[in-house]
Amino acid sequence: MAGLSLEALTKRFAGRCVVDALDLDIDDGAFVALLGPSGCGKTTTLRMLAGFEAPDEGRLLLGERLLAAAENGRTSVLVPPERRSVGMVFQSYALWPHLDVADNVGYALKLRGVRGAELRRRVEEALGTVRLAEYGRARVQSLSGGQRQRVALARCLAAEPQVVLLDEPLANLDRSLRAEMETHFREFHRRTGATFVYVTHDQSEAMALADRIAVLEGGRLVQWASPETLYREPRTDWLAGFIGQGEVLSLALDAGERKVEGSRLMRALGRRGDHPVLVRPEHVRPSEAGVEVEVRECVFKGERYALSLALPDGQALKGYHATALRPGERITVTLEQGWRLERQR
Numbered sequence: 016m017a018g019l020s021l022e023a024l025t026k027r028f029a030g031r032c033v034v035d036a037l038d039l040d041i042d043d044g045a046f047v048a049l050l051g052p053s054g055c056g057k058t059t060t061l062r063m064l065a066g067f068e069a070p071d072e073g074r075l076l077l078g079e080r081l082l083a084a085a086e087n088g089r090t091s092v093l094v095p096p097e098r099r100s101v102g103m104v105f106q107s108y109a110l111w112p113h114l115d116v117a118d119n120v121g122y123a124l125k126l127r128g129v130r131g132a133e134l135r136r137r138v139e140e141a142l143g144t145v146r147l148a149e150y151g152r153a154r155v156q157s158l159s160g161g162q163r164q165r166v167a168l169a170r171c172l173a174a175e176p177q178v179v180l181l182d183e184p185l186a187n188l189d190r191s192l193r194a195e196m197e198t199h200f201r202e203f204h205r206r207t208g209a210t211f212v213y214v215t216h217d218q219s220e221a222m223a224l225a226d227r228i229a230v231l232e233g234g235r236l237v238q239w240a241s242p243e244t245l246y247r248e249p250r251t252d253w254l255a256g257f258i259g260q261g262e263v264l265s266l267a268l269d270a271g272e273r274k275v276e277g278s279r280l281m282r283a284l285g286r287r288g289d290h291p292v293l294v295r296p297e298h299v300r301p302s303e304a305g306v307e308v309e310v311r312e313c314v315f316k317g318e319r320y321a322l323s324l325a326l327p328d329g330q331a332l333k334g335y336h337a338t339a340l341r342p343g344e345r346i347t348v349t350l351e352q353g354w355r356l357e358r359q360r
């Protein structure tokens with residue numbers, strides 16, 4: 016097994032840069048997500064990892080092994096997909112409708128000359144891993160979307176790849192099935208020990224699955240961090256809005272730590288400036304003393320109410336409350352902490 020290194024990996028289409036000098040070191044056996052809005056270059060990156068697309072600049076390594084290298088728009092090394100030890104799972108499953116489940120799973124192995132008892136053993140093992148051991152002779156059309164995606168995953172795992180690439184594999188499934196499949200993915204990952212690279216535009220999916228997330232915007236890496244760090248310490252205004260709830264206040268702040276302690280934050284309120292400071296709703300607490308805010312909206316969320324609030328200078332804030340409040344009502348809150356963001360590019 017080995018990790019993946021992307022070194023200034025770049026892809027242009029008709030002169031337009033869609034992946035821009037991407038640097039990532041993905042540890043062996045990690046589960047990482049490439050996350051970002053539509054068109055940010057996630058799939059193109061994944062296709063370069065798979066070998067379906069050649070980079071225009073940069074290098075790609077699997078451990079010590081060079082899989083692709085390019086300079087000045089010219090590719091000097093390009094290992095073909097079938098020689099990369101990389102498996103891919105697509106949103107559309109890409110199964111053969113005329114083959115049964117076991118034949119779909121064993122297809123690539125047969126092409127590689129695996130036959131007889133060895134073939135049966137590997138197919139059975141892969142189907143067992145996705146909990147479809149009983150379905151070997153079933154027709155693909157008779158399966159649900161979630162089961163089909165598990166067959167696609169079994170096919171990928173049967174080939175024992177070092178790296179598994181997944182391109183929005185849950186996009187065609189309904190919400191309840193997605194949660195169930197997330198559990199399956201985590202389990203497959205644990206069992207196989209392979210490196211998983213998972214493309215999604217859904218931040219909650221990325222957070223639930225990955226140990227580390229690369230957020231892309233316009234082909235560029237915005238941040239490469241654990242889900243916790245992305246949530247607590249997003250780098251930019253855009254990222255703070257993309258991941259989780261909260262509002263960005265514009266405050267006049269003296270130089271200091273990125274994390275802004277509650278007392279400092281409270282002192283800075285009312286001094287408008289040009290430092291963007293993210294305040295998450297869980298850090299806005301109703302209290303006896305503090306700052307008076309106006310309730311603009313109060314929405315029932317099951318376990319609590321989500322509040323849209325306005326500070327005295329009109330800046331917006333989000334918070335939670337145990338009970339319902341009326342729009343126009345005033346409450347006092349303290350802000351327990353904030354996070355100073357980098358100015359936008």
Ligand SMILES: Nc1ncnc2c1ncn2[C@@H]1O[C@H](COP(=O)(O)OP(=O)(O)OP(=O)(O)O)[C@@H](O)[C@H]1O
Pocket residue numbers: 028029033051052053054055056057058059060216
């Ligand atoms: N073969 C191609 N030829 C020309 N342009 C392309 C090609 N493939 C992708 N692009 C463009 O490159 C940009 C990045 O596309 P990509 O599919 O990598 O984004 P994405 O983040 O995966 O988006 P989505 O979530 O919508 O699939 C888009 O503007 C897309 O139109």
